[in-house]
Amino acid sequence: MFKQFLSKLPRKSSKSESGGGELNRSSSGQVPSPVQRSGAGSVVGSGPVRSNSGKRMSSAVFPASVVAGIEPLVPFKDVPTSEKLNLFVSKVSLCCVTFDFSDPGKNSIEKDVKRQTLLELLDFVASGSVKFTEPAILAMCRMCAVNLFRVFPPNYRSSGGGGGGENDDDEPMFDPAWPHLQIVYDLLLKFITSPCLDAKLAKKYLDHAFIVRLLDLFDSEDPRERECLKTILHRVYGKFMVHRPFVRKSMSNIFYRFVFETEKHSGIAELLEIFGSIVSGFALPLKEEHKIFLWRVLIPLHKPKSVGNYFQQLSYCITQFIDKEPKLGSVVIKGLLKFWPITNSQKEVMFLGEVEEILEAMSVMEFQKIMVPLFLRIACCVTSSHFQVSERALFLWNNDQIVNLIGHNRQAILPIMFTALEKNAQDHWNQSVLNLTLNVRKMFCEMDEALFMSCHSRFKEDEAKQCSAAEKRKEVWERLENAASMKPVTGKTAVLVTPRATSIAC
Secondary structure: OHHHHHHOOOOOOHHHHHHHHHHHHHOOOOOOOOOEEOOOOOEEOOOOOOOHHHHOOOOOOOOOOOOOOOOOOOOHHHOOHHHHHHHHHHHHHHOOOOOOOOOOOOOHHHHHHHHHHHHHHHHHHHHOOOOOOHHHHHHHHHHHHHHHOOOOOHHHOOOOHHHOOOOOOOOOOOOOOHHHHHHHHHHHHHHHHOOOOOHHHHOOOOOHHHHHHHHHHHHOOOHHHHHHHHHHHHHHHHHOHHHHHHHHHHHHHHHHHHHHHHOOOOOHHHHHHHHHHHHHOOOOOOOHHHHHHHHHHHOHHHOOOOHHHOHHHHHHHHHHHHHHOOOHHHHHHHHHHHOOOOOOHHHHHHHHHHHHHHHHOOOHHHHHHHHHHHHHHHHHHHOOOOHHHHHHHHHHHHOHHHHHHHHHOHHHHHHHHHHHHHHHHHHOOOHHHHHHHHHHHHHHHHHOHHHHHHHHHHHHHHHHHHHHHHHHHHHHHHHHHHHHHHOOOOOOOOOOOOHHHHOOOO
């Protein structure tokens, strides 16, 4: 394979020829057909070379270029400084050949040569000895596109993926080509962060199309790949300021598709982690587009049933927004109440934890905007039959800041909470919840005894009215049953109602 490939390259020195001869001798016996690069950036050939990369990037992004006239297997230390970039382009072009890694024993010699070439490129880029020219940038971006950009097959991930709920305990799937892909990712990271790379020159090739394909890779099932992508995208966002609005918009589109269409994506947690660092760098006052992102993207991300997979990163993003602009706390609480889970106890516990974090940073004025609907929901949580939900809701009273907010607004909050606390104190099955309920009742009593007794009297009155109404309903049903048994209707529509048949214990 490499024998025929290298025969197409012009040689400049005897050292180059000797280096090529060694490779030819080492790889004899496994020489597939020659590899050529098409105008669309595809690898065309037979044998182990994949031909499906022709659709990866358009020729406008990665046009064809002539391989530099230098032997690609010569070490960098054996060529003068003036020729190092030409050698760099030759080595990078050589690495555009792709292999099938599902079979470890297939093309092992060629794979090892490519691996050694990638490691040599990595050392050269890390040294920062030469400023990268436009042909070098073009070749590097093309090589990364050929090796990294790929479409994951449908069976590559389970039905839930990283965004599913049923398969959260499944073992992650690891790409067999990862030892090779990792070197390419490390090389791309070193290249982007290199001081020898001019961002103004590189933005022509690290453009919107490149960034979109990079973001598509976050759907990889391999957590190691997503971790590398996270670091690379963060560096791209930091270095290429002109691309920042597009990066944010593209990430928003992924979130929209996840929330409102598929609910399946493996990299939501990593994308949110990147966005958390982006939010921390927002200037004040916040732009309207950032507030729209909070309302239309971050808050609806609480809706999917797989929110537990990325809840920590999501909560961090929202906390960053509130730290930047505390007035957004009431907006977030309203959004949480809109998407509050009814039948998922685990999500309820997570929501209560996030509510506590938000209330800790909230002012009294903002708290008053949402305290009534919020504590109506908390009262429902307190009386939940799931002891973890009830326990987590009662733990809010262990937070001094929240107790202080409740104390300033006890006239509105205590009447809402009193019925829930009394019901818990009377018949909740869990002893821990019962003890916490009694502690909260005692706290309210010490806070304002007159108000507490007033609420207690009202509760007794309401309880008496409910008992009276229940007795009246019972008497009415008894009269109806008696009337029906005394005067049965004959015919096809006759229904004989007896007290024994209709008396059901409630």
